[in-house]
Amino acid sequence: MSETGQSGRPAPGLVVRGVELYPGWLDPPAQQAMVEALRAVVAAAPLFQPETRFGRKMSVRMTSAGRFGWVSDRRGYRYAPMHPSGGAWPPIPAPVLAVWDAITGLDRRPDCCLLNYYAEGARMGMHQDRDEADFGWPVLSISLGDQALFRIGNLDRGGSTESLWLSSGDVLVMGGEARLVHHGIDRVRAGSSTLLPGGGRINLTLRVVD
Ligand SMILES: O=C(O)CCC(=O)C(=O)O
Numbered sequence: 752m753s754e755t756g757q758s759g760r761p762a763p764g765l766v767v768r769g770v771e772l773y774p775g776w777l778d779p780p781a782q783q784a785m786v787e788a789l790r791a792v793v794a795a796a797p798l799f800q801p802e803t804r805f806g807r808k809m810s811v812r813m814t815s816a817g818r819f820g821w822v823s824d825r826r827g828y829r830y831a832p833m834h835p836s837g838g839a840w841p842p843i844p845a846p847v848l849a850v851w852d853a854i855t856g857l858d859r860r861p862d863c864c865l866l867n868y869y870a871e872g873a874r875m876g877m878h879q880d881r882d883e884a885d886f887g888w889p890v891l892s893i894s895l896g897d898q899a900l901f902r903i904g905n906l907d908r909g910g911s912t913e914s915l916w917l918s919s920g921d922v923l924v925m926g927g928e929a930r931l932v933h934h935g936i937d938r939v940r941a942g943s944s945t946l947l948p949g950g951g952r953i954n955l956t957l958r959v960v961d
């Protein structure tokens with residue numbers, strides 16, 4: 752990837768509505784290494800299926816690493832210092848932090864890595880990531896496994912949208928003017944990757960929470 756002169760940040764391959772996309776940032780061996788590192792996260796903090804405050808199960812399974820994890824239950828959604836089972840979240844793996852360092856060039860590191868697991872049929876409705884204290888920090892997302900159709904909307908709800916397929920190894924950044932853009936996952940293309948032994952897709956989002 753080329754470097755942009757002033758900031759020293761790598762230049763994105765594509766920018767859609769301010770969302771910066773780095774296609775294929777991780778090559779297959781790096782993807783494999785990241786999946787290996789994530790095994791320790793899932794072993795320490797098992798995936799769970801969050802409920803919305805209305806008692807509906809989300810289709811995505813989740814867990815987190817870092818000082819904070821994202822949880823949702825009948826009390827609503829929030830960042831929490833503990834896994835729902837009561838244990839602390841494991842540390843964010845070094846290869847994951849290395850992607851943040853290389854792409855954002857920031858000296859502040861994220862304190863939450865949310866791990867979403869999409870089995871066949873899972874999706875995520877349009878939403879904003881707005882539970883963090885300071886929207887000056889970007890959210891960085893890493894895709895692993897099956898391809899997913901990512902939809903990008905607007906700062907306000909509704910209006911026109913644009914969609915793009917995210918593939919394993921792709922990284923994107925929602926920052927600056929695009930930090931609060933609405934986004935979601937419409938569907939996952941089952942069987943489009945062999946990275947994950949059981950199939951499906953992992954998405955990591957790195958967040959500065961407080
Ligand atoms: O799975 C994705 O690519 C997006 C996940 C997401 O938007 C989120 O966890 O807030």
Ligand SMILES: [Fe+2]
Nearest residue numbers: 878879880934
């Ligand atoms: Fe999000």
